Amino acid sequence: MPFLSLANVAKSFSGVPALRGVDLTVASGEIHALMGENGAGKSTLIKILAGVVVPDAATIRIDDRPVVIDGPLTAQRLGLRFIHQELNVVPALSVAENIVLGRPYPRQFGVLIDWRRLNAIAREALERLGITHIDPREKVGRLTTGDRMLVRISSAFLSDSGAPARLYVMDEPTAALTREESERLFAVLREIRGQGNSVLYVSHRIDEVMALCDRATVLRDGRAIDSGRLSDITHDDLVALMIGRKVSEAYPRPMAAPSDEVAYEGHGLAVHRGEILGIAGLSGAGQTALLRRIFGRPAQAWSRGIAYVPKDRRSEGLVTIRPIYENITLPHLHDQSLGGIWLAPNREQLFAATLGRNVRLSAKGPGQRAIELSGGNQQKVVFAKALGGSPRLLLLDEPTRGVDVGAKFDIYALLREMTANGMAVILASSDLPEVLAMSDRIAVMREGAIATIVTAAGLSEESLLNLCYGRAVARAA
Amino acid sequence: MLVRLLRRYGTLIGFALILAFFWARLPDTFMTPRNWLNITQQLSMLTVVAAGMTIVMVMGDFDLSVGSMASLSGIVAAMLFVAGYPVWAAVGVALLVGLMGGLFNGAMVSLVGILPFVATLATLTMYSGAAFVVSGGKTISGRAIPEQFGNFARDGIVLGPVSVPNLTIVAVLVVAFVWVLLEQTTFGRRLYAIGGNLEAAYLSGVPVRRLKLVAFSLTGISAAGAGLLYASRVASANPTQGSGLMLNAIAAVFLGMTMSEQGEPRILATVVGVLILGVLDNGLTQLSIDSYIRQILVGAIIVVAVAASSITRSVRR
Numbered sequence: 001m002p003f004l005s006l007a008n009v010a011k012s013f014s015g016v017p018a019l020r021g022v023d024l025t026v027a028s029g030e031i032h033a034l035m036g037e038n039g040a041g042k043s044t045l046i047k048i049l050a051g052v053v054v055p056d057a058a059t060i061r062i063d064d065r066p067v068v069i070d071g072p073l074t075a076q077r078l079g080l081r082f083i084h085q086e087l088n089v090v091p092a093l094s095v096a097e098n099i100v101l102g103r104p105y106p107r108q109f110g111v112l113i114d115w116r117r118l119n120a121i122a123r124e125a126l127e128r129l130g131i132t133h134i135d136p137r138e139k140v141g142r143l144t145t146g147d148r149m150l151v152r153i154s155s156a157f158l159s160d161s162g163a164p165a166r167l168y169v170m171d172e173p174t175a176a177l178t179r180e181e182s183e184r185l186f187a188v189l190r191e192i193r194g195q196g197n198s199v200l201y202v203s204h205r206i207d208e209v210m211a212l213c214d215r216a217t218v219l220r221d222g223r224a225i226d227s228g229r230l231s232d233i234t235h236d237d238l239v240a241l242m243i244g245r246k247v248s249e250a251y252p253r254p255m256a257a258p259s260d261e262v263a264y265e266g267h268g269l270a271v272h273r274g275e276i277l278g279i280a281g282l283s284g285a286g287q288t289a290l291l292r293r294i295f296g297r298p299a300q301a302w303s304r305g306i307a308y309v310p311k312d313r314r315s316e317g318l319v320t321i322r323p324i325y326e327n328i329t330l331p332h333l334h335d336q337s338l339g340g341i342w343l344a345p346n347r348e349q350l351f352a353a354t355l356g357r358n359v360r361l362s363a364k365g366p367g368q369r370a371i372e373l374s375g376g377n378q379q380k381v382v383f384a385k386a387l388g389g390s391p392r393l394l395l396l397d398e399p400t401r402g403v404d405v406g407a408k409f410d411i412y413a414l415l416r417e418m419t420a421n422g423m424a425v426i427l428a429s430s431d432l433p434e435v436l437a438m439s440d441r442i443a444v445m446r447e448g449a450i451a452t453i454v455t456a457a458g459l460s461e462e463s464l465l466n467l468c469y470g471r472a473v474a475r476a477a
Numbered sequence: 478m479l480v481r482l483l484r485r486y487g488t489l490i491g492f493a494l495i496l497a498f499f500w501a502r503l504p505d506t507f508m509t510p511r512n513w514l515n516i517t518q519q520l521s522m523l524t525v526v527a528a529g530m531t532i533v534m535v536m537g538d539f540d541l542s543v544g545s546m547a548s549l550s551g552i553v554a555a556m557l558f559v560a561g562y563p564v565w566a567a568v569g570v571a572l573l574v575g576l577m578g579g580l581f582n583g584a585m586v587s588l589v590g591i592l593p594f595v596a597t598l599a600t601l602t603m604y605s606g607a608a609f610v611v612s613g614g615k616t617i618s619g620r621a622i623p624e625q626f627g628n629f630a631r632d633g634i635v636l637g638p639v640s641v642p643n644l645t646i647v648a649v650l651v652v653a654f655v656w657v658l659l660e661q662t663t664f665g666r667r668l669y670a671i672g673g674n675l676e677a678a679y680l681s682g683v684p685v686r687r688l689k690l691v692a693f694s695l696t697g698i699s700a701a702g703a704g705l706l707y708a709s710r711v712a713s714a715n716p717t718q719g720s721g722l723m724l725n726a727i728a729a730v731f732l733g734m735t736m737s738e739q740g741e742p743r744i745l746a747t748v749v750g751v752l753i754l755g756v757l758d759n760g761l762t763q764l765s766i767d768s769y770i771r772q773i774l775v776g777a778i779i780v781v782a783v784a785a786s787s788i789t790r791s792v793r794r
Contacts, residue, residue, distance in 0.1 A: 295680075302682040316680055319673035321739040330670055330681040337663045369739075385681070 001064060003028040003198050004167055009058040011044055018044040019055070020222040026167060031189055031199040033209045033230065035242055036219035037376070037404035042202050045219070046169055049200075050082050051075040062166075079166030081156040083173050089148050091141030096122035098140050099155040125154040130184045146283035149176040153185060168192060169200045174208060175401055178282045178430065179465055186212050204404060206235055207433065218242055243406040251437035252413045255420035258440050263424035264306075264393045267293050268450045269443055271393065271424040276415065278439030278456060279428035282468050286448035287428040291395045294426065302331045307391035309382050311398045317382040318370045325352035325366035328385045335389075355384035360410045376407025383411065387418065394418065396427045400434060412438060432461050446470045488735045488782050492753050499760035506763060510639050520755040521644035522547070522703040522710075527726040527747050528655040529699025532692050534730050534742045535659060537672045538586060538593040540696045543726060545605035546578050547704030547719025552608045554626075554705055555617035555714035564626050572701050578604055579697015580690060587689035601723075608716035618713030627712035644706055651699065655744045658695075668692060672741065725754055728779050735786035753778070 002025040009022045019041045026032045036042050047053035049060075051069040060067050062078055069075050075082070089098050096115075099122040106117040122136040131154065134147055143151065153173055156165075168189070174182040189199050189212065203209050209216065210230055217227040218241045226241055239250070258275035267290060271277045279287050288311055295301045295308045310316035318327050329348045334340045336348050352366040359380040363373060370381055379399065386394060400408045415438065419425055429435050435442055439456040444467040451470055483490075499507045506512055526543050533540050550571040557567035578600065585596035633640040659665035667688055670678040679685050703722060708714040732753055733746030754775060761771045 298680050299682040299684050308680060310677075310680055315674070316676050319670050319677050321673050321741070322669065326666065326670070330667075330678065330683065333663045333666060341662055341664075343661055343663060343666060 001028070002026060002061075003063065004200075005061045005064075006045075006049075007059040007061075009045065009048060009060075010056045011048065011053065012056060017222050019048075021057075022219065022222070022224045024217050024224060024227070026198050026200055027215075028166075028198055029193050029196045030214045031193055031201055031212055033213035033216035034200055034202045034219065035206075035209065035216055035238065037242055037374075037406055040219040040242075040404075041222040042219055043171065046082070046084070046171055046200075046202065049075065049080060049169060050084075077163045079163055081165045081168045083153050083156050083168070083170045089140045089152055091139065093140060094136065095126075095134055095138050095140055095143070095151050096136035098151050099125050099136070099158065101155065103158070121158065122154075125158045126150070128157045129154055129188055144284035145176045146178060146181060149173070150181060157188070165197060167198045167200060169202075171202045172204065172402065173201075174203065174205065176283065176430075179432065180282075180469075182208070204402070204408075205431070206238055206405075210235060210238070239405055243404075250409070251434070252409070252416050254440075255416050258419070259422070264294070269426075269453065271426060273392070273422045273424055274419045275440045276419055276425040276427055276438055277453075278435040278442040279426060279445060280430075280432065280435050280442050280464055280468055281445035283430060285445040285468070287445055288397055289448065290445065290450070291397050291426065291428055294393075295395055298331075302389060302391075305389065305392040306395065307331075307386035307389065307393070308395045309379075309386050309397060309399050311401070313375075313378050313382050317385075318378060320371040320378075321369060323367045324356070324361075324363055324370055324373075324381055325349045327370050327381055328352040328355055328366075328388055331385060332388045351388070352384065355388055356380075358387065359384045359414055374404070376403045379403050379411070380407060383414065387414075390423075392423060394423055394425045396425060396429075398429055398431075399427065400429070400431065432464055436461060436464060444468055444470070484786055485736070485738060487785050488732060488753075489749065491778070491782065492749060492756075495753065495756060495760070499756065499763075503760065503763055507760060512759070514639060514642060514645065516752075516755050516759050517645040517648065518642040518710075519759070520751055521642075521648035522707050523722060523725050523729065523755065524648040524748065524751050525651045525699050525703040525706065526722045527729040527751050528651050528744060529696040529703075530726040530730050531733070531742045531744050531747045532655065532659065532668070532699075533593070533696050534727075534734075535665075535668045535672050536689065536692060537675070538689070538692075539597060539727070540579075540582060540693065540700075541594065541597040541723055542578065542582060542600040542604055543696065543700035543703075544719045544721065544723035545601050545603075545608065546575055546697055546700035547707060547722055548714075548716050549578070549604045549608040549611070549719075550575050550701035550704035551708035551714035551718060552612045552617070552716055554708060555622060556611055558623055558626070559617060559621045564623055567626075568705060571705055572698055575697040575699075575701020575704075576694050577697070578701070579694040582697060583690035583693030586693065587686040605716070605720075612714070612716050614716065616713055616715035618711075622708075622712050622714075626709055630706065630710040630712075644710065647702075647706060651702070652744060652748055659744055664688070664691070669741065728775070729754055731779060732782055735782045740786070 005025040007023050009019050011019045022041065022045060034042050044053060048055045048058065049069065051071040051074050060069060067078060069078065090101065096119045100118060106114040106121065108114045119136040126134055129150060131150055134150065140148055140151060156168055173185060177185065192199060201209065201213055213230055215228060216230050218225045220242065256274060259273045261273045262270050263273045264271045269277065279290065281287055295306060301308065314320060325348050329336045329351060336344065336351050338344050349366045356363065356366065361380045361384060362377055370378055373381065400411055403411065415425060427435065427438060436456055436459060441453055442456050442464065443450045443453045445451060452467060526547065530540060530543060553574050554567040554571040557570055582597050582600055585591045586593045630644055633642040634646060659668065667678065667683045670683055671685055671688065675685060704719050707718055729750035730742050730747050732750030734740050734742050736746040736749065737743050757775055758771065
């Protein structure tokens with residue numbers, strides 16, 4: 001008997017359907033993957049389960065009894081726990097406070113907050129994930145992105161006296177985690193499954209899903225396209241189901257070999273024209289800081305032909321409330337205006353439309369606001385902006401994070417094309433298969449510095465991971 | 478669709494209702510060219526300050542010191558008149574004081590990194606204090622103020638049957654200048670980018686610090702200009718006469734922001750905000766309604782407009 005069953009879930013936002021009659025069942029004791037490109041309707045479905053969005057139509061059953069989820073508290077009472085995609089932590093509060101956020105604090109004499117117990121509860125939740133390096137009293141604002149995500153995840157594992165957890169819904173939980181942290185999370189999820197509880201797991205990382213999950217439901221354009229056991233399906237079939245077309249290869253091959261001519265040298269590395277230099281390392285090993293050092297002062301960098309695609313497109317990459325074309329021309333406004341003073345909107349729109357076509361941007365037009373685009377298309381806008389000045393060096397920080405499969409492939413193809421034309425690329429990514437497949441050489445970072453630079457060809461994921469851990473391996477040996 | 482319309486045009490509809498109400502209650506005096514020229518003249522100082530305020534608010538910043546800067550510039554000009562300097566020199570120095578004051582605000586915000594609210598709260602009291610120190614706390618009026626200076630506010634340009642006041646013309650020119658600056662130049666575009674996402678703008682090569690300095694300087698100059706207009710209108714200067722401008726200017730920009738889809742300040746929307754405040758003032762005065770009641774009404778209208786635009790926004794989400 002399924003633990004949870006959803007039937008005929010429909011939801012439209014101002015007339016645009018996000019879900020068109022989706023069915024989904026999650027059995028007790030299974031890890032169920034919910035897959036689909038950005039905009040397929042996964043987030044909406046999860047928000048309906050969480051009681052945050054009210055569906056236009058839906059029949060929801062838990063333990064075969066019809067239920068109505070009218071708010072987050074109801075969801076909590078029904079045994080549902082959520083890790084949403086956004087890193088919604090409160091930086092000014094401590095780790096423990098963030099973990100217990102939204103639930104009653106333990107009290108002394110019914111009034112004063114019992115900080116010692118609060119910290120103990122939080123420590124217990126962290127230890128569930130095998131996390132010992134995060135102090136519950138530390139302010140979350142001082143943690144790395146990966147650690148913040150761990151804090152968010154541990155909050156779902158708080159022991160509850162009231163309503164025991166039956167289903168954990170995780171939306172892209174590993175986006176900011178290192179391999180080791182992800183593995184620890186997976187172990188906990190398997191343990192949950194062993195206890196007869198369920199997990200609804202949303203991820204773009206197909207390898208991860210294939211390894212972890214029992215069954216999958218694939219959403220496309222607001223419909224459940226297929227649902228079945230993952231052991232009966234191949235990686236490529238799953239990709240084809242998600243994007244609705246066949247992808248022969250996840251990573252396109254290089255079109256030309258890199259040249260010997262150095263495009264950039266400094267900060268302990270050199271990149272050649274036409275080369276992709278990968279940057280690998282554990283989260284917080286200093287990848288972003290290194291890219292920022294190479295980039296230097298932004299105004300000068302752009303004029304010297306160095307372009308930058310920052311890690312977080314919403315907070316660093318885009319002015320989301322402004323139109324697409326204004327975002328694309330922002331670093332190039334001097335050249336795309338009259339004398340650097342007067343705006344020339346027609347010229348700008350033409351410029352943006354051309355670049356948009358090059359990156360295969362799908363939008364209503366250059367005047368559409370960036371906020372209205374899906375994650376993959378937003379990232380394409382950031383790319384179009386970076387490529388606008390035909391840079392000689394392109395710096396990429398997690399360029400495919402939270403980007404759907406189709407857009408990912410477009411981005412890789414674009415990089416191949418640009419490097420064939422002589423552009424040099426530095427690609428920092430925590431997605432090891434991506435770094436391995438796309439890079440010519442890989443700089444491995446440890447503790448804020450480049451530890452070694454290796455050739456990517458012939459390097460296995462395991463040996464790259466060992467290089468990232470460097471010290472631990474040396475100690476073991 | 479209705480929600481969208483209401484959000485976009487709610488404030489304009491409200492303005493139309495206010496106009497209709499006064500027109501109905503004051504059929505003989507309200508909708509007359511004379512009354513409107515009077516309104517625009519009364520509003521010219523506020524318009525100039527609000528236009529300057531719009532520039533910094535586009536970046537998401539504030540300038541609370543505009544009122545005391547207006548007082549200070551009037552005082553500086555008046556003291557120079559007393560010392561026998563010609564009108565052009567006194568006006569020039571007063572505007573220069575505005576520039577320096579704005580530049581100082583900008584430096585505190587962009588170079589030192591103090592929150593605009595705090596930085597300009599501090600300079601609000603500094604400039605106010607300076608106005609008292611320079612004037613010795615006295616009102617400067619009478620024969621010390623050159624006729625040429627006082628006449629400027631009283632004169633106008635005759636266009637057919639009416640004479641358009643100089644003050645109105647100055648306000649219109651300032652609005653036109655700010656419109657061109659914000660809507661037609663790369664400078665304005667970059668300010669909007671800073672207001673939309675400062676970090677993204679900085680990483681895109683926008684010289685954030687320099688633009689903030691320039692923007693605050695322009696706001697300072699506009700405040701000083703408004704102070705001069707005020708001094709000319711009343712042919713005197715006292716160290717507190719600009720103090721009412723700041724809150725009204727911010728209110729006008731906020732009213733204007735309710736008209737933009739993304740809640741961004743726009744200069745023409747600010748002008749509508751100024752007109753709403755001015756028309757209310759004018760109409761309620763003509764209806765002999767107590768000025769304290771007027772204050773309550775103005776506050777309520779701001780709350781209603783901003784609340785309506787945020788409620789309709791959350792409905793859509």
